[in-house]
Amino acid sequence: MKGLFIAIEGPDGSGKSTIVKKISKMLNIDKINHITTREPGGIDIAEQIRNIILNPNNTAMDAKTEALLYAASRRQHLVEKVIPALKNNKIVLCERFVESSLAYQGHGRNLGINEVFSINQFAIEDVMPDLTVFLDISPEVGLSRIASRSSLDRLDLETIDFHKRAYVGYETVKKMFKDRIIVVDANRELESVVNDVYKIIVNKIRG
Ligand code: TMP
Numbered sequence: 366m367k368g369l370f371i372a373i374e375g376p377d378g379s380g381k382s383t384i385v386k387k388i389s390k391m392l393n394i395d396k397i398n399h400i401t402t403r404e405p406g407g408i409d410i411a412e413q414i415r416n417i418i419l420n421p422n423n424t425a426m427d428a429k430t431e432a433l434l435y436a437a438s439r440r441q442h443l444v445e446k447v448i449p450a451l452k453n454n455k456i457v458l459c460e461r462f463v464e465s466s467l468a469y470q471g472h473g474r475n476l477g478i479n480e481v482f483s484i485n486q487f488a489i490e491d492v493m494p495d496l497t498v499f500l501d502i503s504p505e506v507g508l509s510r511i512a513s514r515s516s517l518d519r520l521d522l523e524t525i526d527f528h529k530r531a532y533v534g535y536e537t538v539k540k541m542f543k544d545r546i547i548v549v550d551a552n553r554e555l556e557s558v559v560n561d562v563y564k565i566i567v568n569k570i571r572g
Contacts (some may be wrong), residue, residue: 368451372462375500378507379551381460387559399456405438408445414438419518428474432481435466440488462494464538472534473527496569498562500551504528
C-alpha cells in the first residue's frame with residue numbers, strides 16, 4: 366500500500382474533528398496504517414503558530430500576516446510530519462489544508478484566491494492532497510453548532526459575513542480542484558456522514 370494524503374475540509378462546525386476520530390477508529394479496525402493530524406498545528410512549532418493566529422486577543426492581526434502565518438505553519442507541518450508519513454507509506458488524514466487558506470484568507474479576507482494560492486506555493490511546493498473530502502454545511506448551521514463551546518477562537522468569533530464569504534470561497538475552490546474534491550452533505554445524522562466519508566476514503570485507498 367502506498368501513502369495517500371487526504372484532507373478533510375469544511376466550515377467551522379462541520380464536524381471535522383469528530384469525524385476524523387471516528388474514521389481513525391474504523392481504519393484501525395481494518396488495520397489500515399494511517400496518522401491523523403490537523404492544520405494549523407499537528408506538531409509543536411505549528412501548534413505554537415496556531416496559538417498566535419487564533420488568540421482572541423490578537424485583534425490587530427493584519428489579513429496578510431494571518432495568511433502568511435497559516436502558510437508558515439503549513440510548511441513546517443508538511444516537512445516535519447506529512448511528507449515523512451507519506452514516505453513511510455502511511456495514509457495521512459489531515460483536518461484542513463491549503464483549501465482552507467484559499468476560502469478563508471483568499472475569499473473571506475478578500476486577499477484573492479490566486480494571490481493566497483501563490484504565497485502558499487512557496488510553502489507547499491506543489492504538494493497537494495490526493496483527495497479532499499468537503500463536509501458541506503451552511504455557515505449558519507456550523508456556527509450554531511459551535512456556539513455552545515466553552516472557548517471560541519479568534520476566527521470563530523469573526524462575523525457571520527466573514528464565514529459566509531469563506532463558504533463562497535469554498536465554492537470556487539471546489540471548482541478549481543473538482544477532480545479530487547468530494548462533497549459530503551454534513552447536515553445529517555453523524556453516523557451517516559461518518560459512513561459516507563469512510564466509504565469514500567476506503568475506495569480511494571483501494572484504488
Ligand atoms: P479549526 O477550528 O478547524 O481547527 O481551524 C481553526 C480556524 O482556522 C478555523 O476557523 C479555520 C481557520 N483557518 C483559516 O482561516 N485558514 C487556514 O489555512 C486554516 C488551515 C484554517
